[in-house]
Amino acid sequence: MTVAIEMGQTSAGAPAALDLEELLATRLLVQGNSGSGKSHLLRRLLEQSAPWVQQTIIDPEGDFVTLGDRFGHLVIDAEEHTERGLQSAGERARIHRVSTVLNLEGLDAENQMRRAAAFLGGLSRSPATTGTRCWWWWTRRSCSRRPSPARFRTRRASSRSAP
Ligand SMILES: Nc1ncnc2c1ncn2[C@@H]1O[C@H](COP(=O)(O)OP(=O)(O)OP(=O)(O)O)[C@@H](O)[C@H]1O
Ligand SMILES: [Mg+2]
Numbered sequence: 001m002t003v004a005i006e007m008g009q010t011s012a013g014a015p016a017a018l019d020l021e022e023l024l025a026t027r028l029l030v031q032g033n034s035g036s037g038k039s040h041l042l043r044r045l046l047e048q049s050a051p052w053v054q055q056t057i058i059d060p061e062g063d064f065v066t067l068g069d070r071f072g073h074l075v076i077d078a079e080e081h082t083e084r085g086l087q088s089a090g091e092r093a094r095i096h097r098v099s100t101v102l103n104l105e106g107l108d109a110e111n112q113m114r115r116a117a118a119f120l121g122g123l124s125r126s127p128a129t130t131g132t133r134c135w136w137w138w139t140r141r142s143c144s145r146r147p148s149p150a151r152f153r154t155r156r157a158s159s160r161s162a163p
Helices: 020-025 038-049 067-071 083-098 107-123 149-157
Strands: 004-009 015-019 052-061 074-077 102-103 132-138
Touching: 004 020, 004 083, 015 020, 020 052, 038 052, 038 067, 074 083, 083 102, 083 107, 083 149, 102 107
Parallel strands: 052 102, 052 132, 074 102
Antiparallel strands: 004 015
8 A cells, every 4th residue: 555645746736745655665864954844844744654654753852742642652751761761661662663752852962862872772672573664753953052941941831832
């Protein structure tokens, strides 16, 4: 069965569809200037493919935590867990094939890397379900653009809105 993700329209006005099977069999890099629509594009891909594939989203900015409300992703706030705990969470996510959002918002760059590595290590270490297909998304801004503590509190309060 072909699953077509509608990305927009071609210059001729026809629907521009992306073949999910083809995407899973290959790789995708989304690159662009700040504000060019990377998060918007990824959000569309994630929303439309959520019913079909397990998704693992590494989310440095908390842009995708609302997927939990709409599509049932398990949102894990990395700030609230140890590396060991995140490794266990990764193992369980893999075993149970749960779609997850690892929210790294609020951590400095060093801790973002360490905790994401622990989680991904757990995901890939579990022997029980090797061979399952899984998407890993990593969106990243430069460290100089990380939110200030004040902005962080504001964003947390309103972080349930779409990016
Ligand atoms: N195809 C689109 N249709 C309508 N609005 C869009 C589209 N793509 C992006 N936008 C809007 O443009 C703004 C910037 O998009 P987005 O946040 O996705 O950019 P970005 O490339 O992720 O930026 P950054 O690098 O700063 O994270 C957002 O308000 C988004 O809603
Ligand atoms: Mg973005």
